[in-house]
Structure formats: C-alpha cells, structure tokens
Amino acid sequence: MAAAETIRDADQAAEICVVGEDPNGYYSRPGLAYYLTRELPRDHLFPFSTADLRRLDLTWIGEAATAVDPAAHRVTLQNGRQLAYDRLLLATGSRAIGTRVPGAELDGVVTLDGMDDARRMVRRSRKGKVAVVVGGGITALEIVEGLRTRGAHVHYFMRKDRYWSNVLSESESRIVELALQREGVEIHTFTDLAAIRGRGGRVAAVETARGNVIPCDIVAVAVGVRPRVELARAAGLPCDRGVLVDQYLRAGDPDIYAAGDIAEAVGRTGHRTLQVLWNPALLKGRVAGLNMATEPVHAYEQDEPLNVTRLAGLHTTIIGLVGSGSDADLEGLSRGDSEVWSKLCNQAIVESQRGDAHVRLTLGEHTLAGAVVMGDQTLSFPLQDLIEGHADVTGAVGALEAPEAPIVDIVNGLWADWKAGRIGTAPAARPETAR
Amino acid sequence: MGLFTADRAKYRTLAGAWVTPEPLRCVQCGVCSFNCPMGIDVRRHVWRVEPVVDSACLTCSECVRRCPRGLLRFESITDAQGQPDQARPEPARAPQAPARSSGRGG
Numbered sequence: 001m002a003a004a005e006t007i008r009d010a011d012q013a014a015e016i017c018v019v020g021e022d023p024n025g026y027y028s029r030p031g032l033a034y035y036l037t038r039e040l041p042r043d044h045l046f047p048f049s050t051a052d053l054r055r056l057d058l059t060w061i062g063e064a065a066t067a068v069d070p071a072a073h074r075v076t077l078q079n080g081r082q083l084a085y086d087r088l089l090l091a092t093g094s095r096a097i098g099t100r101v102p103g104a105e106l107d108g109v110v111t112l113d114g115m116d117d118a119r120r121m122v123r124r125s126r127k128g129k130v131a132v133v134v135g136g137g138i139t140a141l142e143i144v145e146g147l148r149t150r151g152a153h154v155h156y157f158m159r160k161d162r163y164w165s166n167v168l169s170e171s172e173s174r175i176v177e178l179a180l181q182r183e184g185v186e187i188h189t190f191t192d193l194a195a196i197r198g199r200g201g202r203v204a205a206v207e208t209a210r211g212n213v214i215p216c217d218i219v220a221v222a223v224g225v226r227p228r229v230e231l232a233r234a235a236g237l238p239c240d241r242g243v244l245v246d247q248y249l250r251a252g253d254p255d256i257y258a259a260g261d262i263a264e265a266v267g268r269t270g271h272r273t274l275q276v277l278w279n280p281a282l283l284k285g286r287v288a289g290l291n292m293a294t295e296p297v298h299a300y301e302q303d304e305p306l307n308v309t310r311l312a313g314l315h316t317t318i319i320g321l322v323g324s325g326s327d328a329d330l331e332g333l334s335r336g337d338s339e340v341w342s343k344l345c346n347q348a349i350v351e352s353q354r355g356d357a358h359v360r361l362t363l364g365e366h367t368l369a370g371a372v373v374m375g376d377q378t379l380s381f382p383l384q385d386l387i388e389g390h391a392d393v394t395g396a397v398g399a400l401e402a403p404e405a406p407i408v409d410i411v412n413g414l415w416a417d418w419k420a421g422r423i424g425t426a427p428a429a430r431p432e433t434a435r
Numbered sequence: 436m437g438l439f440t441a442d443r444a445k446y447r448t449l450a451g452a453w454v455t456p457e458p459l460r461c462v463q464c465g466v467c468s469f470n471c472p473m474g475i476d477v478r479r480h481v482w483r484v485e486p487v488v489d490s491a492c493l494t495c496s497e498c499v500r501r502c503p504r505g506l507l508r509f510e511s512i513t514d515a516q517g518q519p520d521q522a523r524p525e526p527a528r529a530p531q532a533p534a535r536s537s538g539r540g541g
Contacts, residue, residue: 031464034503044465047478278462308460308504315505377505381457 001026002285003089008056010293021064024115030278032118036146068235070253087292090232091260094225094276097332103196108203109219112139124218127151132206134193135222136164136327137334138309143220144185154185155214159328161189166342167323169351169360172374179312224332225276227262240264242274248296249288257292259284267302275305275338304387305338317380319387320370321362350400352407359407366394366426379408382415391418392426449494453486455510467498
C-alpha cells in the first residue's frame with residue numbers, strides 16, 4: 001500500500017492493481033495485538049477508508065497470485081485469470097512457521113499471521129478456557145497477553161529457561177518473566193511440546209516431552225516466520241532466505257521489485273539481513289514504488305533497525321545491535337524482529353536500572369551500536385537519535401563503562417551535546433557487526 | 436494561590452501544545468484515533484508526519500496515554516515552531532522515499 005500510494009503521488013495516470021489474498025484487505029498487522037487485548041475493535045485496524053481507496057484509484061483483486069512470468073510480464077491468479085504488467089512489486093510478506101508435532105492439524109491449533117487467525121483466537125478464549133502458548137519473541141507474548149486479557153488461563157512453554165535469549169539480556173528476560181508470572185501466566189521452563197491430543201477433532205490437551213499432560217482448549221504456536229518467497233523462486237528470481245534485491249529493490253529483473261518482509265536487502269554493514277519490521281517495510285514500499293513509477297535511481301538505505309513493543313505489559317524499545325546467537329524457542333525470525341539485533345560480537349555492554357527504566361547500551365568504538373530500554377521510555381528517544389545519527393560518543397565511552405556509571409545522565413548529556421552540535425557524526429561508519 | 440499553581444501550569448502547558456508523533460515507531464494500529472473524544476484521525480496525522488494542529492483537539496491526552504508504543508507526546512507550539520527545546524534538531528520524518536542523505540529514515 002505504501003508503494004501504491006507513492007506511485008499514485010508520482011503518476012496520476014498509472015493503472016495500479018493490488019493483488020492480495022487476505023480477504024480482510026489492508027490493515028495494521030502489528031495492531032492485531034491490540035485487538036487481541038481489546039484495546040481496539042477490529043474494524044479500527046484499517047488505516048484507509050473506502051474514500052481513501054477510491055481517491056487512490058486502485059483496482060483491488062482479492063485473489064492469490066499463483067505464478068509470475070517475468071519474460072511475458074504476466075501474473076497468473078488462483079482463478080486462472082492472467083494480468084499483464086509493466087512493473088511488478090512482490091510484497092508477499094511472511095508466514096508463521098507452524099508446529100509439526102502429532103495433532104498439529106486439530107481444530108484449536110493456531111498461529112498469528114493475520115486477522116482471520118486473530119478472530120479464531122478470540123473466539124476460543126474466554127474465562128474458563130485454557131491456552132498453551134509455545135514459542136518466543138514478540139508474537140508469543142502478544143498472544144499470551146491477548147488470551148489472558150480475554151479470560152483464558154495461559155500456560156507459556158519455554159524450551160530452555162530464558163525468554164528471547166538472543167535479543168534480551170538475562171536481566172531483561174527475567175524482568176519480563178516476572179511480569180508474566182505476576183499477571184498469572186504459568187511459565188513452564190525446559191518444556192517441549194511433544195504432541196497435541198484431540199477429542200472430536202478439537203484440541204483437548206497437550207503432551208510435553210517429559211510426558212506431562214495439560215488439558216487445554218487452544219494451542220498457539222509462535223516460533224517465528226519465514227518470508228513467502230515461493231512465487232519469486234518459482235519465477236526464477238534470485239532468492240536466499242528472502243528475495244535478493246539490489247539497492248533499488250529490484251529483484252533480479254528490471255521490471256520486478258520486492259519490498260517488505262521478503263526483501264533481503266543489503267544493510268549498512270554490507271551484509272544482507274532480514275527484518276520483519278513494519279516501518280522498514282513501509283520505507284521499502286515507498287522506495288520501490290518511486291523507482292517503479294519513475295526510474296530506479298532511488299536507493300534504499302537501511303537504518304539501524306528499531307522497534308518498540310510491549311512485553312508482558314512492559315514497553316520495550318530495541319535498537320541496533322543488542323544480542324547474539326539464537327533462541328531455543330524460535331525457528332525463524334519473530335515478527336517485529338531484525339536479524340541485525342542478534343549480531344553482537346565482542347562489543348562492550350553496559351546496563352543499568354534507574355527507577356522505572358531498565359537501560360542497556362551496546363558500545364561501539366565510536367558510536368552507540370545498540371540499546372534496549374525497558375519500562376519508562378523517556379531515554380529511548382535520545383538513544384534513537386544518537387544511534388540512528390551515528391553520533392560520535394568516543395568521549396563518553398570511558399564514563400559509560402565505569403562501574404556504577406549514571407548511564408541515564410550520561411546519555412542525556414550526550415543528547416544535549418548532539419543537538420547543540422557539540423558532537424558530530426562518528427568517523428566513516430566501520431561495520432560494527434560480526435562477519 | 437499556591438493551591439492551584441500546579442494545575443495552572445499544567446493547563447498552560449497543554450493549551451500551548453500540540454500532539455506530536457515519532458512516526459518511525461508507528462504501526463498504524465489506530466488506538467489513537469479510536470480514543471479521541473473529538474473524532475480526530477490522529478493516526479492519519481502520524482502517517483503524514485504532522486502534529487495534530489486541529490482546533491477540535493482538547494489536548495485531553497487520551498491518544499498520548501493510550502498509544503501502545505508511546506510514540507505521541509505533547510510538544511509546546513513555540514518549541515515546534517522554532518526553538519529547539521525538547522524537540523530534536525530536525526522534524527521527525529516518516530520513512531519517505533529517497534534522496535535524503537541524513538542519517539535517519541533514508
């Protein structure tokens with residue numbers, strides 16, 4: 001939609017056709033979390049009114065695309081119809097990785113890909129219902145919060161004993177886990193889902209690897225997502241984990257572009273990374289749209305990935321390099337996550353809690369390479385500025401690394417200096433990430 | 436009288452402030468618009484990277500408080516118009532397409 005808007009802005013005459021298989025149309029996918037928690041009714045998730053769409057003058061086709069023929073410039077739809085194009089944008093997004101345990105096909109085993117999934121969850125979560133949530137990252141807790149708010153008793157399974165271990169620090173994981181427990185969520189550590197038992201085709205209980213049986217009504221799986229590259233791959237476009245796009249977001253064909261979750265673009269480190277983040281997706285859409293409508297001369301520049309989310313009720317901002325390794329509860333990238341976040345390699349980390357804010361910084365040689373702010377978010381805005389702007393903080397690194405350093409005060413001081421122009425951008429950004 | 440000083444200060448601040456977004460954090464969920472007692476489409480303002488300059492705005496702070504990502508704040512009108520105060524050195528920009536070499540937003 002960002003691409004469509006951008007194209008329409010640039011070209012009043014262009015024929016724009018959006019092919020989308022989601023029967024609900026275009027809505028805020030991240031906002032589904034707030035629909036689950038009842039902060040928002042479902043029909044408010046749509047940013048474009050019918051009047052807006054009419055003004056955009058789009059043709060909307062509610063069908064799945066099944067094939068792309070780059071040579072013939074044609075897209076084939078599920079119903080057999082073919083569409084001709086001058087320029088094509090692939091923005092097919094991600095799909096949740098499901099569970100493969102016995103019983104996975106039972107009614108009541110759910111993932112959270114889109115609105116229909118969210119409605120399915122809501123229908124099954126009332127007072128008296130029992131839910132088992134398996135997985136990690138942001139989506140797992142969005143589901144936990146949603147089901148809990150709607151009255152279900154929630155069991156949360158962790159394969160090891162630390163939540164989101166490749167992004168959060170031990171303290172941060174602990175803060176989240178304690179918050180979950182205070183909310184009445186039952187956490188099971190070192191617990192693996194082994195099988196799902198059914199009755200009459202519906203979920204009745206789960207069985208853990210250790211043989212424990214827990215009766216339940218719904219099993220939610222949030223173990224990560226995979227970019228939906230099947231169309232691109234079948235069309236012969238270059239793919240790895242995602243679709244390999246150049247700096248103009250072209251997908252190996254002069255008339256085909258890719259944006260959003262599937263676009264595996266080269267980041268500022270020179271490496272290709274995947275992100276399943278809303279704002280970078282919008283930016284890619286806008287850049288691709290502009291290039292499609294005019295000429296491929298506008299380069300996509302990836303910022304330090306940032307997301308602000310809510311984990312067990314705690315606001316959390318995550319920016320840049322913050323973690324490393326992989327997480328036992330995630331088979332793929334979580335929604336709301338970026339591969340860049342877990343590319344830490346030997347950088348220094350400082351962490352401190354002051355009042356309601358838990359702050360952790362990753363120190364590069366000359367810049368702040370990453371940050372996590374959990375709780376009170378005041379410091380997250382100065383940190384966003386300093387990190388995105390690649391402020392030269394060389395002078396403050398020593399102070400930050402000192403024991404009992406007043407991190408909040410130092411950061412506020414740096415921000416004041418940055419805004420006043422007393423510190424500038426760091427010398428030619430050397431890639432701070434691991435190879 | 437000292438009794439009302441804090442209130443006066445608060446209302447003076449609110450009367451002179453706009454709801455201002457940090458658009459890079461927004462996911463267009465719509466909680467803001469949903470909670471506006473005046474029916475202002477706050478979400479659209481954020482999409483367009485505009486402060487809520489709407490005569491219907493009461494600065495009631497519902498949107499600011501309810502945003503699940505805390506990306507809305509009150510910014511004093513005089514600050515927004517000129518003096519960099521709590522504001523950042525350049526106006527918050529939505530991820531616009533291209534041609535900008537500044538570090539933010541591409």
